[in-house]
Amino acid sequence: MKTINLLFLFVLYSICLISCQESDSGQTIGIIPQPTSLQTAQGHFTLTSKTPLNIVKGADDLGPACKFFSELVARSLGSPLLTEQGETKTGAINIYIDTTLAKEAYTLHVTGKAIDIKAGSSSAVFYAFQSLRQMMPVSIEKGEKQPAIEIPDVTIQDQPRFAYRGLMLDVCRHLFSLDEIKTYIDMLAMHKMNRFHWHLTDDQGWRIEIKKYPELTKIGSMRKETVIGRNSGKYDGQAYGGFYTQEDIKEIVQYAADRYITVIPEIELPGHASAALASYPELGCTGGPYKVVGEWGVFDDVFCAGNDKTFEFFQNVFDEIIPLFPSEYIHVGGDECPKTAWKKCPKCQKRIKKEGLKNEHELQSYFIHRIENYLNSKGKKIIGWDEILEGGISQTATIMSWRGTKGGIEAAQKGNQVIMTPNTYAYLDYYQSLDTKNEPFAIGGYVPVEKVYSLEPTEGLTPEEGNMIIGVQGNLWTEYIPNFSQVQYMVLPRMAAIAEIGWTPAKLKNYENFVGRTIALMERYDALGYNYAKHIMSVSGKTSFDEEKSCIRLTLAPNYQQAAIHYTVDGSIPTLQSPVYKEPLDITSDCDIRAQLFRNGKAIGKEFNQSFKISQAVKKKARLQNKISEVYAAQGSRTLTDGIRGTVDFRDGNWVGTCNDDMILVVDFEQPTTYSKVNVGCLNKVGDWICLPVAIRVYASENENDYTQVAEIKDIANREEFKEEGIHNITLNIENGKSRFVKVVVERQKFLPEDHPGAGNAAYVFLDEIEID
DSSP states (O other): OEEEOGGGHHHHHHHHHHHOOOOOOOOOOOOSSOOSEEEEEEEEEEEOTTOOEEEEEOOGGGHHHHHHHHHHHHHHHSSOOOEEEOSOOTTSEEEEEOTTSOTTOEEEEEOSSOEEEEESSHHHHHHHHHHHHHHSOTHHHHTOOOSOEEEEEEEEEEOOSOSEEEEEEEOSSSOOOHHHHHHHHHHHHHTTOOEEEEEOEETTEEOBOOTTOTHHHHTTTEESOOBOTTTOSOBOOOOEEOOBOHHHHHHHHHHHHTTTOEEEEEEEESSSOHHHHHHOGGGBSSOOOOOOOOSOSOOSOOBOTTOHHHHHHHHHHHHHHGGGOOOSEEEEEOOSOOOHHHHHOHHHHHHHHHTTOOSHHHHHHHHHHHHHHHHHHTTOEEEEEGGGGTTOOOTTOEEEEOSSSHHHHHHHHHTOOEEEOOHHHHBTTSBSOSOGGGSOOOSSOBOOHHHHHTOOTTTTSOHHHHTTEEEEEEEEOOTTOOSHHHHHHHHTTHHHHHHHHHHSOGGGOOHHHHHHHHHHHHHHHHHHTOOOOOGGGSOEEEEEEETTTTEEEEEEEOOOTTOEEEEESBSOOOOTTSOBOOSOEEEOSOEEEEEEEEETTEEEEEEEEEEEOOOTTTTSEEEEOSOOOGGGOTTGGGGGGSSOOOOSOTTSSSOEEESSSOEEEEEEEEEEEEEEEEEEEEEEBGGGTBOOOSEEEEEEESSSSSOEEEEEEEOGGGSGGGOSSEEEEEEEEEEEEEEEEEEEEEEOOOBOOTTSTTTTSBOBEEEEEEEEO
């Protein structure tokens, strides 16, 4: 451990200046997703335009894989590689299809003499080429001319953990061009993902041509205008819409197939029906009028379950969709279907009685079953969101668990196959940073890369039940994503985390290692012109308390081989000459830590900046005597004595909040200790229901039984110096303070003020630090 004490700052800085220089230790192989096994050796293979793709033992469908790799390197080498068939030879990329391997498994052996690829299928050959791609210079992505490409010697044995590795794109709220959809598919391919879930119908637009029902695209694809912000009641006044023709669909499906990606269409039913009902009102319970909505949310207008014309409509729709999509699955939605219209609809109530159903939930199950039976008769299986569990489902339905993992666990335990896509880990329309003011406007939530990466799809299941989890998926809903540049920003690099969850064995997952490989992959994003979020390139810090040393320990990240964190402790800007971070820092006195990540001699990402105020309370035992809100518990009492003051964002992990009780902290100095003041950091953000305390009182005791009040400040909110919103450090001076125990009571304002929109509701009190000096 390193101990930061400003008395030794100059000595520490001088030592680091001499010995801690950034160095290049040679090429490191970093592939995403992490292969099952990877061994490096000295040497490299030299790839030139004369290197043949030699199919020693192949399959008829190797063409797309070989074409992809040939065209990739041709931009740099000047001409595509020739494909030939023959015996194993030196100076070639030798390809073998070995049907004894799992379908998506491959081995990749690179030596100075040849590259040998053995694979269970042509798709696995494609994955081997993607690994080779990440081992080659980034310049190939740009097509920079070069006579040869050196590929380091390596032996890789690899196969995915899950068969289904996908990403969803919603094109109903906002539409994207064919070229943009193709780029999205290219992004999937680079990450070895194999499913593209295409969300094609919803309340805000029907996006796929159905020739039997032309009104679906004539009317249903266009909304009059779009709401501004989060259903603000204000609109942009601009008509918005468009759709994909069946020829467009075929083009995208083929483009994906050439990259060994299956396209799964989603046709929403029985809810999210407004666009279809606006086109064909007779399919609804009331007959309309309906409209293609310009707001976001869930709407009561749904397909009528008591009308046989509804089922005839869907059969005809699927009769046109099935030939377009070779996928074994059709996604039927099934989520967020209000039952309001069904409860009032005579036809639906008649259906419930006729079929012997108990309620509207079973009516939804009837609806899903009936559609599933039809699709099964056409050789298709269904996927549905986890709401289709309500009312009962068949064993052949696959569940996509989005409302957390609970639905997926329930389905797996019942014997249904499950794709895990919980919103708490895999919703990529959520914010990636708590600094929302500097982020693109989003739907809400907070799912950083580290949170995505922490998803374990089989958690909570036995090994046998875990076998029912067939894969993972990230979802991108586009209510607040109007352009493709923002699409890329929201999915990259979180897509990399989803890919590694789906591919890499759980025991091999390591977040710090992943970050290093991702930062290297970002150079390819740059070369390809992808817009991506750079948060993981920014230095972050986590604090913990070392009970033995009675000090705060600061761990900085990311910390990996091909980059270095340089830091200072006096508030100065870090440079390449600043000390290099190598291990956690022990904070024993006041300091101002600033840290910056450097790669290839350049600063990257955002700087970390954290001041520490080490009061006497930091080094002693402290405990909260009251119940605090679990959501805002942070690290409990330790958060209040960790030397760190919070920002104005109460979600930054440095605040403890409650609306249940007063905040009471007891500090045990273990022996009589002298002090003269107590400082309490409080937050005033009435708009967020956070109010300043009514009063703060300090008590002293020698035995923790008999307390004497030694200081008090009352009527805090009405004091002029505390009127402004933001952070207030409220200091109580104490004359002749000396005791073993100090109790700080922060009296919460019980209710929001009368002029507040939430008047009458409980008010929160938030504290970030209690300092005793």
